[in-house]
Amino acid sequence: MTDLFFFGTLRHAPLLSIVLGRGPAQIDITPAELPDHAVHWVRDQPFPIIIAEAGACAQGMLVRGLSGADLARLRFYEGGFGYDLVPVTVRTGNGKVSAQMFFAEEEKWPVGALWSLADWAARWGAISEEAAREVMSLFGRWSPQDVAVRFDAIRRRAAARVAARQGAPDRDRDLSRDVRAGDHRLPYANFFALEEVDLSVRQHDGTMGPKVNRAALVVGQAAVVLPYDPARDEVLLVEQFRAPVYLAGDPAPWVWEPVAGLLDPGEDAETAARREAHEEAGIEIDRLEPVAQVYSSTGSSTEFLHLFVGLTQLDGPVAATGGTDLGEDIRTAILPFTELIDRVDAGLYRDMPLVTTALWLARHRGRLRSAL
Structure with a gap:
């Protein structure tokens, strides 16, 4: 002893x-x-x-x-x-x-x-407790060095879980009564993780449903910002290769998107949005307009998005390429708002946050421009 x-x-x-x-x-x-x-x-x-x-x-x-x-x-x-x-x-x-x-x-x-x-x-x-649960679930499977290499991602996922628990409960349901969950399993963990659980959920007729196996891609929280210059009526987009689109079999895995990035543990969404705008496009955001706070895909992923339109000035030098993370290769483009919406209407964009922020901007553009 x-x-x-x-x-x-x-x-x-x-x-x-x-x-x-x-x-x-x-x-x-x-x-x-x-x-x-x-x-x-x-x-x-x-x-x-x-x-x-x-x-x-x-x-x-x-x-x-x-x-x-x-x-x-x-x-x-x-x-x-x-x-x-x-x-x-x-x-x-x-x-x-x-x-x-x-x-x-x-x-x-x-x-x-x-x-x-x-x-x-x-x-x-609370974040450290969540991170430790994931780390210790890997005891006997990983080495301590494996944990250290991936710990930033582990802690990012932990911070997202803590933030999710702060949400308002469903007033019509009781989780302790209406969801019966077995042990959570983590068959894969790296930059993202895959979490699996056997559970049964109370049905809408009041009966408990059968035990089913469900899994989710565990990501974290992300800040997404569509930079917009109301004086010039222009937006900035970024394009990069997306491995999931490639793995889906899509022949065009380079995707136009708003600026986006994962929140660091302890970081608020506004700070992350401003940081990513600087890192990916070399621009400073004057003011952030909140668009929505939403899960990106409730059937498959835990990713939670903080969507913004970021008011900025696009009349100065803008980085043609950007990105600071390993493997990032990002190019930027500035285009008129009318062209953005025409391309949305034509179904040319495949990134949901881009379509969502563009449609929000279409609804609020007049207000933003009249405030000049």
């Missing part, structure tokens, strides 16, 4: 419970501290690092009696991020205790301000 000292996010009881695979009441926890050390944020990251600092005292907790199986789960969760176990001597209410601690060299991560467990839990606790 092994005793570990935890100084950071695993002090959050729900997170530690997920990683160890058992309830908090089954975990032997004692408050403890590590002298001459301090816990800091990793700069620009939602997790901490512990560093040697004379006269400081890092608050934490001692978890006693961890088994070999416990250590394997903890190494899986921590190992891909440069953390490894080192011996430490901590203080508890009963004196000094020898233990081990997951530690990363300071050179591994840039050090930021002093870290606060309460501040972290308020902003990142």
Whole structure:
């Protein structure tokens, strides 16, 4: 059996419970501290690092009696991020205790301000719990390094799940009564994931339906913005190769779209829309007009779209090509609003967010132009 000292996010009881695979009441926890050390944020990251600092005292907790199986789960969760176990001597209410601690060299991560467990839990606790559920579902299938490579996508999906739970419940139905779900399975996870579940749902006649197998492509949240210059009455579109269109067998997988991109964890949709406009087209958005907040395909995907029309000026230099993500190859085009709508009416566009934002713009264009 092994005793570990935890100084950071695993002090959050729900997170530690997920990683160890058992309830908090089954975990032997004692408050403890590590002298001459301090816990800091990793700069620009939602997790901490512990560093040697004379006269400081890092608050934490001692978890006693961890088994070999416990250590394997903890190494899986921590190992891909440069953390490894080192011996430490901590203080508890009963004196000094020898233990081990997951530690990363300071050179591994840039050090930021002093870290606060309460501040972290308020902003990142729920997202980290969701991410840990996905990570630990892959225990025994992936290596810690596999997790680290894909962790940004895992955390992006986790943030989307947390955001989805904030939606208004159906006033006519009770999920706890009307949906009976078995274990969720994750047969595939990479940039996107595939989640599968066996469930039964109460039918409209009041009876419970049969057990069925259902799956969804788990994506995240995305911001979509159609840049529009009301003075020039022009829009900007981007074109890029889309692998799903190619995999569908479509002979023309280069698709014209609005500017779009996935939200980073903790990022709001407006910030993401402005960021993507700058990255993909090199333009700045003056004002965002909300169009809709919708699921892109409720029968197959969890992707949730924040749709905007972005008021901008298209009389200056615009990047002919753009994109910052690996593999992105984007070109831009500026065209008059009338040409955009003619092409929509002719069925020449195949991207649903483009058609949706174009039709919204057709409805509100007069208002936007009269405000000049």
